[in-house]
Amino acid sequence: MCPLAVTFFLSRGHSSVAFFALLAICLGLIVYFYINNARALPRWYFAILLAMRVLIVVVLLLFIFEPALIFKRLFTRAPRLLVLVDTSASMSHADPGTGPRIELAKTNLRHSGFLGKLEEQFDISLFRFGATAKPISYGDLRTLQADEEATNLPGACKASLDSARHRGGQVAGIILLTDGIDNSGKRPIEEIAGLGVPVHPIAFGSRLEEDKDFKNVAITNVEHDDFVPKDNTTEIKVLVDAQGYGTRPVRVILRDKQKDKELASQELVLDTQKGAQRVVLKFTPAEIGRIDGEIEIPKLEDENRVGDNRKPITINVTGPRIKVLYIEGVLRAEGKWLMRALQTDPNVDLLYLVKSQEGHFLQRGTVKGISLSNIPTNLETWKRFDVIVLGDVHSSLFTRNQMLDLKEAILDGRGLLLLGGVGALGPGKYAGTPLEDVSPVWFGPANIGQENGEFSWELTDDGEVNPIFTNITQFFPRRGGVAEVPIQKLAGCTRVGAAKPVASVLAVHPAAKGPDGKPLTVVAVANIGNGRSMLVTADTTHRWYLPNSALGREQPFIKLWGQAIRWLASEEVKRDDKPGLTAYTDKGEYEPGEPVRLLAIVRDLQGQATSDASVYVSIIGPSRERTKHDVPKVGGRLGQYELKLTPQTFGPHEAIFEARLGDQPLGKPQSVQFTIGKPDLEMAELSLNEKLLKEIADRTGGTYCSWLNLKDLAAALAADQERRTEPVKFPLHNTPLFFAFFIAMAAVEWYMRKRIQLA
Incomplete structure (x- = not known):
């Protein structure tokens, strides 16, 4: 709060001495005439009458001499004005006809008289700014360089204001010498307006796009997958906008910045149409890890702006997740728990189809880019999966062409897991179909039947060494023996025919015999063309899940199916399955x-x-x-x-x-x-942001101007501050209050005198 000087003034030009002398004479006469009546009146009554007569005479004199009070604001020191000079890299740009923006700003501050005019009314504080504001002296202006890597307009304004307020005193406003390029990512207008002081932007620079000779090629947007499995091709979509180069070709490049290695490229022929062009880069990562790269277009000759020729891109290359399609013809416990096991496997992407009504399947789980409401109808869809699991699915749900396509996918390198069930394998009438061609066993006729008694399968010699049973052989008995760690028995299995010569039988029924007189096959595997096939005739392995859940991922249910899926996918790389x-x-x-x-x-x-x-x-x-x-x-x-x-x-x-x-x-x-x-980032956009600067001025109560009108702004601010110190006159006579007061005092005094019969 600034102090005020108060002066007493007589409007008609009379001397203040005469006013106060006459006032003293009048007061003396009043006391003289009333003193004779003092003894006859109560003391308090006399005091009131005397005071009222004095007030009446004072008001009469005010009406006659028309006095006034003059108030003038006294500043203990001039208010502070903050002058901020933009030293971000964009201010180094040389506009046609004016040269580098920073040099133009320095020249105007040092030689135009701008600061001198402001110093007549303000205490000037100078700052340079980019990402934040830093105090400088007048002498520092000579050596200022535009070398800041980013511009934070709201942050700089706040930092300079905090610095000024810490030093104390009134802040009259902020002057910004800038091109208005803000890349803080904040809401500059709202944040600067919230500071509560006028901001006066002075614009430096020009709109480059308005120059008829402007040339530029810009990458405006990049779309890509954040996570890409190793050895999987990903597409990177790049939008390119060009001006001034006609229909010339350019190369769009994906580069690994750390290794300085080109990973992919594509030629694009620029066009003259308004709007961006799209180009697609295809890239197949060969190593697991993070790629910190960039999309770039090499600089063209005479290009006015090169900061937008590149955009960063990060691709996280993960281990290839195994894509599994699991089809069930009925809702059953085995399907529920197997689906859960595969969903919780961090290295598996599962798409689960279960038949809900004739000809329609419900999908659960997700594999990116694939949506199914029925069994796949073409080879391409089958090939999009690494492993196909067929549960209790009757052959009537397949067409012959679908079976042929699935067979072709297996021969081409996919894995097939066949599970037992009342409508699967032989009972599902798969004998003689293309799927029997890729099975480890012959399915047998439709009436081959089921084994319904409880049993524990027995591992064969092949089973003990197969990777599917790694670290879980202790849960299963060998032929004629007992398990080291017995687990729950299974509730029967589907009968099948003899194993094929190419098959390896891994587990058999301890008592039941197959059509060939050998122990009934329960688990068998085979290499089929470039793919792999596995048969499990039991459909109650879920009995092992809950009782052994304390073993976590080491329990036989999780371990068996996880290792089976990896074997079927020909997955040789050990994946991370640790906590x-x-x-x-x-x-x-x-x-x-x-x-x-x-x-x-x-x-x-x-x-x-x-x-x-x-x-x-x-x-x-x-x-x-x-x-x-x-x-x-x-x-x-x-x-x-x-x-x-x-x-x-x-x-x-x-x-x-x-x-x-x-x-x-x-x-x-x-x-x-x-x-x-x-x-x-600072050089990506070099055009003057006139719109932003005008909005800042409008919202804060400041004034926007070009550097050409810099002197006019200084004169206007100085004149406005001078008006703030002009005296304010307050008349003491020309108010209804004084007149009402005079009438009231006169009436009350007359009444009191009348009451005691004074003349």
Whole structure:
């Protein structure tokens, strides 16, 4: 609050001495005439009459001499005006006819008289700014360089205002010398308006696109999958916009920045049409890990802007997940628990079809890009899966062509798992069909029947060494022996014919015989062409699941089917099935203000995907500041967790992920690095953002102008401040209050005198 100087003034030009002298004479006469009556009146009555007569005389004199009070604002020091000079890299751009923007700004500050005019009324504080504001002296203007990598208009305004208020005094406003290019990712208009001071933008630069000789090729957008399985081809869609180059060809390149290696490229012939063109790059990653790359178009001759010739891209290459199609003809317990086992396997993508009514199947689970409501009807769809599982599905649900296509897919390298059931195998009338050609055994006639008694299958010599039974042989007896760790018996199986010569029988019934007089085959496998085939005639292996669940992923049900699927998919690489988590970000580089996606895939103590864990991530910024966040689970995606957040600081960041199940940690913390702000971001857009600067001025009560009118702005601000110090006159006579007061006092005094009969 600024103090005020108060002056007494007589409007008619009379001397103040004369006014106060006459006032003193009048007061003396009043006291003289009333003193004679003082003894006859009560003291309080006399005091009231005397005071009222004095007030009446004072008001009369005010009417006659017309006095006034003059108020003038006194500043203990001039209000502070903050002058911010944009030193971001875009200010180094040389506009036609004016040269580099930063040099133009420096010249106007040092030689135009702009600062001198402002200093007549303000205390000037100078700042340079890019990502934030830093105080400078007048002498520093000579050596200023436009070398900041980003521009944060709201952050710079706030930082300079905080600095000024910390020093004390009134802040009259902020002057911004800038091209208006803001890449903070924030809402600059709303945030600057919320500071509560007028902001006066002074514009430097021009609209490059309005130049008839403007030339540019820009990558406007890149679309791609964040996660790509190893050895799978992914498509990267790139939008390119060009101006001034006619129909010339350019190369669009995907490059690994860390290895400086070209990964894919595609030629694009530019056109003259308005709007972006689309080009598709195809890339097949050969190594698991994260690729921090960029899409780029090499600089063309005479190109006015090169910062938008590239965009960052991050691809997380994962181990190839096994795509499984599981078809069931009826709802049954075996299908329910097998589906659950495959869904919780972190290395399997499952699409489960179960028949709900004639000719229609319900789909559960997801495999990206595939949606089915019936059994596949062409070879291409069968080939999109690595393993096909046929449960209790009657042959009448297939056409012969569908069976031929499935057979071709198996011969081409896919895996086939055939399960027992009342409507499967022989009882399902598969004998003589193309599927019998790719089975390890002959199915037998439709009346071959079922074995209904409880039993425990016995491993053969081949079974003991086959990878399908790795680490679970202790649960099953050998021929004529007993199991080391006995488990629940199975409730029968489907009878089949003899094993084919190409088959390996892994397990047999302990008592039942097959048509060839040999022990009845229960589990058999075979290599079929380039593919693999497996038969399991039992349909109650789910009996092992709940009683042995304490063993987690090491229990026989999970282990058997997981290893069977991997064998059928010809998967030779051991996958990660240990407790813990795998952490990712969707990118390696983010623009300021762009949300960062933090992702984790979590496995429980048994190595199964779980959504019951608590997942946390600690973000460590460039200054080693640390913040901790909960990472929520993703609905409908077992074991997947995701958090989106927007760090407010530029530079390298580290995300440290942790997962716990109750009080138990799941594996070791995982660290992922990412960066906010790219070195070329500042030069991606060089045109003056006149619209933004005008809106900032309008919302804050400031004034927008071009650098050409810089002196006019200084004069207007100085004149406005001078008007704020002009005196304010307050008349003491020309108000209804004084007149009403005079009448009231006169009437009351007359009444009191009349009451005691004074003359």
